[in-house]
Amino acid sequence: MKKVYISLLSIIFVLLISACSQDNGDTDTEVKIAEVTRSIFYAPQYIALEEGFFEEEGLDVELQTIAGGDKVMTSLLSDNSDIGLVGSETSIYVKARGAEDPIINFAQLTQTDGTFLVAREPNDNFEFDQLKGSVFLGQRKGGMPQMVGEHVLKQNNIDPDNDLELIQNIDFANIASSFSSGTGEYVQLFEPTASQFEKDGIGHVIASFGEESGKVPYTVFMTKESYMNENEETIKKFTRAIYKAQQFVQEHSAAEIAEIVQPYFEDTDLDLLESSVERYKSQNSYADNPILDEEEWNNLKDIMDGSGELPEDIPYEDLVNSQIAEDVISE
Template structure:
């Protein structure tokens, strides 16, 4: 019996070690790579990103997205330069600003998330048959100077030859709705779900979509430093794939599924408002099925920057590839 016990114990020990090793390998393979991510503001305008998080598309790619809200593209770009963020969701104009500073680091757009401006104009008083000339002599609570929504509004006013609207640009984005409901301004320019929240609460009236009235505009992009893209190409590829999957899912999901996916990111917002916001963005073709920033879109962007006086004509980036890397977006759907 003693001769049988020792081999049996030895066999058990070997099996135990093998199982431990296998568990160790499984645990190691299940580890996620953390990506420090900065979003510009919290808005349903960026729904594909939140879907990618809630539906596990990032995790399927082996990524853990550690998200914070910067409250401005300038702050999101600064986080990239400082190294406190790996990837930021910001306006693509930030890459041009940083490039022209000729500093040690440059930024590049690698995924185009939105194809229109995402803000809406609301009025304090009910207006029938709104035209942009109705802003003449009125006060509008708007966005900070140089931000995409501010420039889109200004370009629209220039196009409509409205020269005497008073646009307030020094109220922080989280405080804009509160300033309006407390009596400041005749109009306010806000994103969803804030727009629908104010309208449904009887605090404002919907009058116009800046995305529809202005037209094509590459407002929001995923951006990283050139160094990070080069040294973490695998992460950029996986990140791009996850967000693209989020956009695809959003276009096919039921109303109930969409609400459930977005609810964790908009605590206190009703199901009705979430769905209303998503449908409003869908109606204006906000989320492109192909997340590639084109030369035409890039030209529109730079023309708007020049028109708004934040970029001199001679400072235009002549070679888009200096601030844009669409190689990852172009590979979506292609076999390796």
């Protein structure tokens, strides 16, 4: 009888603990993020994960890397992901194809282009007209890096189609290795690859496309309109966590940030991560709040139009929800 009594007490104790856990909201909301690539350019996202900002909001975030903006869109539209981190141009492409459930931009992470112009030889007195007649290894046609690259060239009176040999048929993942093996005289690269090339003596950063092009919604968190309507509180909590991370990045040094995010870049030396973060911080690439404003949206469309890649002039209010971000930063 005594054993039965003890067993009953044990069961009651377990049930009480379980009930308390549920009452305290210990069951987090699961959110699946699809990032378009693993990049130090997305440092605030990794800060939000490592510093527990998502957990503070009761979110259990699963991060997956899906290479290619089109593949991120497919993942969102097929409900394999809840939120995508990718360039805003992808939401325009989806809308222009007649999607009944459009992709809505709700929190901006980066606000400039993240690529740098790398030359084989150092050049302290670089001028863009020196690119004329050269072989330029660019990014994938139709993607934001290539569109911004062409935009900057045109701003500097260079016709990408006639003034140089522009290579666009190499996959994103193979661009760096193609340059290091001898293809091209100039290449457009993200960090930390640009810094790694400098360290290895393969190339030298001579210009920043981010500084040249101005502010654009380069990388933005987005989701299906239906998901946002059904999970508005989750989206708000997510945006709040990102805003905390953005403030953290603004208030801490490149060295501190690099050390925190290093687990996401195990094959990259800490000093390269630090120099990469410093470059992005110095040119204000990391947005200091999640609001995507209309001026940035229009700049994006101008760049797309100039590259012949704007399928339709879609208004800001059709694909951008800034209200949630505005509510978060006003709290």
